[in-house]
Amino acid sequence: MANLTELAQALVELDEERVLELVEQKIGAGEPALNIIQECNAGMARIGERFEAGEYFLSELIFSGEILQNVMSKLEPLLVQAEKGDSRGTVVIGTVKGDIHDIGKNIVVTLLKGAGFDVVDLGVDVPTEAFVEKVRETGAKVLGMSALLSFTFPEMKTVIDALKAAGLRDQVTVIIGGAPCNEQVREFTGADYYAIDAVTGVNICRKVYG
Numbered sequence: 571m572a573n574l575t576e577l578a579q580a581l582v583e584l585d586e587e588r589v590l591e592l593v594e595q596k597i598g599a600g601e602p603a604l605n606i607i608q609e610c611n612a613g614m615a616r617i618g619e620r621f622e623a624g625e626y627f628l629s630e631l632i633f634s635g636e637i638l639q640n641v642m643s644k645l646e647p648l649l650v651q652a653e654k655g656d657s658r659g660t661v662v663i664g665t666v667k668g669d670i671h672d673i674g675k676n677i678v679v680t681l682l683k684g685a686g687f688d689v690v691d692l693g694v695d696v697p698t699e700a701f702v703e704k705v706r707e708t709g710a711k712v713l714g715m716s717a718l719l720s721f722t723f724p725e726m727k728t729v730i731d732a733l734k735a736a737g738l739r740d741q742v743t744v745i746i747g748g749a750p751c752n753e754q755v756r757e758f759t760g761a762d763y764y765a766i767d768a769v770t771g772v773n774i775c776r777k778v779y780g
């Protein structure tokens with residue numbers, strides 16, 4: 571098992587005070603916010619493993635989410651250095667039906683806004699029709715779907731099939747993301763891209779909108 575950094579380890583131990591102290595230190599030392607997020611992600615992955623192994627329970631999962639959200643509220647001002655000027659384009663995004671994980675999606679939203687995109691964030695547990703309706707209404711060229719639960723992967727396929735049925739599939743590039751997603755999941759769902767992290771997702775949006 572890979573060694574964790576001090577920050578990631580403090581997160582795994584759910585030592586909120588230490589986590590926030592380390593984050594403040596890193597911000598003060600000029601460390602890029604994205605690096606700090608990456609370190610935290612390693613900690614969250616380890617927390618997930620402990621949960622799977624029965625060493626952590628739902629309460630620990632909930633607490634870890636709260637700590638990460640507090641970290642994010644410190645980092646967000648650093649991420650939103652919005653580029654001025656016209657909108658680069660519209661991106662519709664949401665976490666699929668049955669899934670309420672939103673910390674990763676919210677990072678994507680923050681980065682997209684910082685990069686000058688108009689973002690329509692549908693939130694979590696988003697029904698198929700809501701995705702399809704928003705794509706139709708906004709004419710967005712990109713749809714992003716987040717899924718952190720393996721059993722919600724079929725939801726992404728359902729949305730893509732519904733876009734086809736609505737005659738909208740050709741106008742929209744579909745990007746999927748979330749910790750357990752990968753290329754196989756992309757293939758299964760019929761999405762155009764799988765983004766391993768938020769930055770990759772933003773770069774794909776840049777490419778689509780030229």
Ligand code: B12
Pocket residue numbers: 611614615616617618619621622628631632633634635638663668669670671672673674675677678713714715716717718719720721745746747748749750765766767768769770771772
């Ligand atoms: C915190 C957490 C929770 C919190 C979520 C709080 C919140 N507001 O989001 C709470 C406590 C609510 C929760 C609940 C559950 N959870 Co949970 N949770 C986690 C945990 C520990 C961290 C998730 C997280 O925030 N990571 C940090 C963020 C920054 O990472 P990320 O989401 O992957 O996002 C990054 C990229 O993936 C990407 N990205 C994400 N989405 C998108 C979308 C697009 C378009 C793009 C471009 C990029 C992108 O950008 C982000 C930044 O780079 C994970 C473990 C893990 N490995 O991730 C388990 C995990 C996801 N949970 C899991 C489970 C099982 C559950 C529950 C079913 C537990 C239960 N028995 O009730 C419930 C389900 C609730 C529901 N219906 O959704 C499992 C899922 C297993 C699986 N493969 O299906 C995991 C993997 C833990 C594990 N190993 O067992 N959970």
